[in-house]
Amino acid sequence: MLDDRYTLAFKLYPYAKVADQDRDAPVRHPVVVMGGGPIGMATALDLGLQGIPVLVLDDHEGIGMGSRAICFSKRCLEVADRYGCGEAMLDKGVVWNVGKVFHDDRQVFEFNLLPEKGHKFPAFINLQQPYFERFIIDRIWQAQKEGAPIEIRGKNRVDAVEEHGRYVTLDVMTPDGPYKVEADWLIGCDGAGSPLRKMLGQEFEGRVFEDNFLIADIKMQADFPVERWFWFDPYFKSGDSALLHSQPDGVWRIDFQLGWDIDRKEELKQENIDRRLKQMLGDDVEYEMVWSSIYTFQCRRMREFRHGRVIFAGDAAHQVSPFGARGANSGMQDVDNLGWKLGLVIEGKAPESLLDTYHEERSFGADENILNSTRATDFITPKTKMSRIFRDAVLDLSEDHAFARPFVNSGRLSVPCTYDGLSLNGPDELPGGPARSRVGSACPDAPLGGDYLLGKLGGSFTILTIDADAPESVEVDGITATRLALSASDDATGALAERYLGDAESAVYLIRPDQHVAARWSTCDETALRAALRHACGKD
């Protein structure tokens, strides 16, 4: 009745009966998170660190095993770092910069993520998803010890929900039978197949790509460089395309495109996987299988991420193909965006309508991801004969001609979303200011002596001044923005000035708790600053 749907990599929160289960009337919780994947756990961490009681209900007792995310982006790590688990991820992860694309046996394209100096985190690391999740949960335990009101209940499966306007009732199944829980707010982080979405009768619209990919994670001693290698029509004929990418612990992600009409069971037989691997790696390479599976890919999202007191985040709200590493990376940006808004609403400091801007901003991000991921998938899996002809023409030309190489698309890698033109944005009045730190963007990191800027931002509103005056703090209805006073000379490398001043002499930035720029000016006008703070909290 409550069988595991997948194998666990780490069993971390075994089922334990709680008092709620024996009460006659259901117990009310301020926030219930349905689903303890990376996005649900990060949501719990964000809220818990704000002191908001949060209950996670997950239908398993730990982290699922399997070949899922491996590439984690700078922005995702920065969000994790704000929660206190980014460094552990970086320590364990493999940093990489170079990607090569081959057609048959010839290299047609190469990119280098060219790490810009003066950031705490690299553009990307590779890390198995179970480790990523593990570091989040380790941090939850540490936060619990420090008093963060986070509770995780394993083998608690949500089977039904009933909405009552200002709260939601959940039917929860456990090994000891069913019980009910009430939630002022329910956050749906129950993954791409989201049962919650179905319970609410919500659609998940988009495209399914008619192709299957075989993923094999193998452990081997190999002297391949730590680079992303992608083949179209590989000479070794293991698939229509192939991918090779390294992971920690001597594990390699290998990915073969199989086409649409395949016999899944047959393809997953070890002898058939071995045949494809040996064609690629040669007969004498020794390896050990870690995990294999076959995936089909889709790009789709919910029309609305918020339904009254029920809010969706992560794969439950939007799903993309993995080319571009935009799944978990965008889910973490959902959490980053939702956490502070929900916190302010629950504390009664901001109107509920602030949560509609969560949908506005994150569906904008989801559309950007779906667009990029759809384009990459169309290039990798051409849908029509003509699309295939153009794809092959690009690959043919790009061997000899530089102009064709930018068309080669084996995935455009996840970059942070800039909320250009959206409703929470305030004035952008910094003449000469850099485009990269314009209003709506996620603050770029910058070195500060032995430290980094982003470590000093986030969690609450900040007034960042660079060679400008401003009040030490500003308060609007109990929401405080605190000043961080810097000077261009605080960073001898010049990166701070380049990223925040541009041609301007001085700057004042209002920065949101999720490290996005709410407004900026060249000097401080307290009235304008207050108005921008009100506006950024959805107060007009």
Next chain:
Amino acid sequence: MNALNTTANINDPDGFYGELIAAHQGLSDDESEAFNARLILTLANHVGDREVLREALAVAAKKE
């Protein structure tokens, strides 16, 4: 300003047309299609301007 030039612009039209047809001689249908695709991409890159390319797509689609 960057409008697509739809006036006659090739000074030896018969010569170019002849070369274009000749380039396809001896090619199978598949090879011809591949050739055309390479040619379109090469020319599109030379044009570069996104607005002009958009107008060219509309001309080819025979939309008003």
